[in-house]
Amino acid sequence: MDSTRPTDQTAPGRPDDTIVVAVGAEGAAGAVAFAVQEAERHHAPVHVVHVVRAGAANGYPELLADVYAAADDTVSSAVRLARDLGGPGTVVTGERLDSGGLVHDLVDRARHGALLVLERRTTSRLHHVLTRSTLNGVAARAAVPVASVPTGWRRPPAGAASVVTVGVQDAGEAEPLLRTAFELARERGSSLRVVHSWWARGLWSPVIDTTVRADWEGRARRELEGAVEPLRAGFPEVPVVLHVRPEPPVEALLDAAGRSGLVVVGRRHHLLPVGSHLGPVARAVLDHATCPVLIAPEAVAPRRSRTRRAPATTGG
Known part of the structure; x- marks a missing residue:
């Protein structure tokens, strides 16, 4: 099932310049801030997505309804944050998803966007492994650039050297x-x-x-x-x-x-x-x-001839 909340969160027909940002139940303030920054640079809209992982709740309609309600709250909070950070001119939409696996859903939703933004969290060892697996899986498969933003990231002051x-x-x-x-x-x-x-x-x-x-x-x-x-x-x-x-x-x-x-x-x-x-x-x-x-993502460039040298591995 592909569920979206029937309000102004949903953005049918997103333009190809959309900045897609994934948020979890814990929130993703750093990722949202980065997405808004990139959207303002490119005069592009922001689209918030939250993938529901219902698990055992699928067998219990009342429990599943609670899971969906919590997911909708997560999306709403992230949409409000993005609008607050971006100001009145920032177009922000959002949706919750549960049409497939976590990596599949994120890669699919980013397919028609310009950038996918995720937040990298490091908490417990198990959660760290799961987060890393999701991030690596999305980055390896997405057709668009993927930005990984550390938890707590804040937008630098205007004019700051970088x-x-x-x-x-x-x-x-x-x-x-x-x-x-x-x-x-x-x-x-x-x-x-x-x-x-x-x-x-x-x-x-x-x-x-x-x-x-x-x-x-x-x-x-x-x-x-x-x-x-x-x-x-x-x-x-x-x-x-x-x-x-x-x-x-x-x-x-x-x-x-x-x-x-x-x-x-x-x-x-x-x-x-x-x-x-x-x-x-x-x-x-x-x-x-x-x-x-x-x-x-990889792009094929004409290969120039080069001389042999020591093993080089930076960048891949």
């Missing part, structure tokens, strides 16, 4: 991801930090000469500069800093996240086929970053 960080794994395939990051930085009036790191067992072994490591780093920087340079002309207002060094990729991105307003990573590992699940770096960043993370 940094968008993007993790690049393979410079030869990075153009769509870099373009997305440039666009996000321009929208925010932010600088852009491009992080590319790699790590291999024995990298700092005495057997590997320092000149070899320097050669790897030099090649990686040249390839990354080659990927970034064509985009600079189209985004002259975006200051760009390249961060290229041998370092465990997860550590590099999480360190950068602590000094960023947003981290952008690609959905898949570059050696996995299109449509695969999240790569290990993307999963780790989603799980531990202290700022919002945006997972960009």
Whole structure:
């Protein structure tokens, strides 16, 4: 059954620029605030969704009615919050769903939107595992970008300096991801930090000469500069800093996240086929970053030839 409350919450025929935000029974104030921020930037509507997980209540009509009533209250509260945060010009709608599994419903509702926003909660170990599973499942399957917002996130003051960080794994395939990051930085009036790191067992072994490591780093920087340079002309207002060094990729991105307003990573590992699940770096960043993370769906870019280098895993 696909249930929606028959009031002005429901938004039939949502436009393709809609920012969809998922809320749970505990609320999702951080995710709602982020969704409203993005909606205002793009002059887009916000659509709140809450997926009902009725479980055993399905066999008991009165109990199921209570579950639906609680779900409607959750949606109503989130819609009110979004309208309060966005002001009178913000169009906000909402609905409750129970047409299938949690991941399926969220992916389906985001299909015609521009962005899906979820809140990352860390409470009990079991709830953390369930939340992580839902977030990873949605981010791996959604046809639109997925933003993960940590609990307690608040919109930064207007005019505050900010940094968008993007993790690049393979410079030869990075153009769509870099373009997305440039666009996000321009929208925010932010600088852009491009992080590319790699790590291999024995990298700092005495057997590997320092000149070899320097050669790897030099090649990686040249390839990354080659990927970034064509985009600079189209985004002259975006200051760009390249961060290229041998370092465990997860550590590099999480360190950068602590000094960023947003981290952008690609959905898949570059050696996995299109449509695969999240790569290990993307999963780790989603799980531990202290700022919002945006997972960009894969886009096929012309592959440039590149020189061989040390294993590189940042960004997937």
